[in-house]
Amino acid sequence: MIVDFDKASPEAFYKILIGSVLPRPIAWVSTINREGVPNLAPFSFFTVASSNPPVLCFAPALKFDVFEGTSKGKPKDTLKNIQDTGEFVVNIVSQELAEKMNQSSGSYPPGVNEFEKVGLTTAPSSRIAPPRVAESLINFECKLHQVISFGEHPGAGNLVLGRIQCAHLHESVYKNGRVDLDVLHPIGRLAGMEYCEVKDRFVMVRPEV
Numbered sequence: 532m533i534v535d536f537d538k539a540s541p542e543a544f545y546k547i548l549i550g551s552v553l554p555r556p557i558a559w560v561s562t563i564n565r566e567g568v569p570n571l572a573p574f575s576f577f578t579v580a581s582s583n584p585p586v587l588c589f590a591p592a593l594k595f596d597v598f599e600g601t602s603k604g605k606p607k608d609t610l611k612n613i614q615d616t617g618e619f620v621v622n623i624v625s626q627e628l629a630e631k632m633n634q635s636s637g638s639y640p641p642g643v644n645e646f647e648k649v650g651l652t653t654a655p656s657s658r659i660a661p662p663r664v665a666e667s668l669i670n671f672e673c674k675l676h677q678v679i680s681f682g683e684h685p686g687a688g689n690l691v692l693g694r695i696q697c698a699h700l701h702e703s704v705y706k707n708g709r710v711d712l713d714v715l716h717p718i719g720r721l722a723g724m725e726y727c728e729v730k731d732r733f734v735m736v737r738p739e740v
């Protein structure tokens with residue numbers, strides 16, 4: 532079966548993508564708006580783009596509720612804040628924080644502080660203004676490198692590339708130069724409402740050619 536992008540609905544294609552590209556890690560992104568109010572939201576269209584220099588990327592889509600009188604999708608608060616301030620933190624989500632991460636994804640109006648809404652603690656960042664999630668075991672402070680926009684219509688993605696300024700690693704999770712996966716206990720996003728834990732692992736040695 533071939534599903535043509537031109538013929539399928541955006542919703543059908545969205546379901547194919549999130550059901551095929553998985554499990555996806557989750558960037559829990561903290562920003563501040565121009566008035567300095569913190570914002571926090573999860574994004575699973577997320578990965579590493581470069582390790583030297585270290586760059587992370589994630590993709591907030593434009594909202595489906597359009598600007599009045601236009602067919603343009605509204606930017607999510609995270610994207611607007613990053614475009615306004617050029618800074619953000621990617622906080623890693625351990626299983627123990629899953630419920631609060633999910634609560635922080637609610638469509639709260641601009642200016643609502645999700646840290647307060649869901650009961651999380653802000654920790655000051657060292658190189659940028661947006662705060663970190665104190666409860667996260669790993670936080671990456673990032674400065675905006677570039678936003679690549681895929682359109683102005685609802686659902687259009689905006690790939691945010693951020694240069695990592697520094698990483699905060701809780702002492703329990705970083706041992707002998709490695710991140711301990713059993714302590715980090717990260718979760719992944721699947722399709723629909725489903726998530727996974729990193730449990731059934733296996734080892735493969737790469738061929739020496």
Ligand SMILES: Cc1cc2nc3c(=O)[nH]c(=O)nc-3n(C[C@H](O)[C@H](O)[C@H](O)COP(=O)(O)O)c2cc1C
Nearest residue numbers: 572573574575576590591592607608609636637638
């Ligand atoms: C686990 C999870 C992953 C998500 N991934 C994305 C994503 O990759 N892109 C996106 O636009 N929205 C994603 N969302 C939805 C946003 O978190 C949601 O729209 C949120 O309200 C945006 O907040 P903001 O307006 O404060 O930026 C995700 C939600 C959850 C729960």
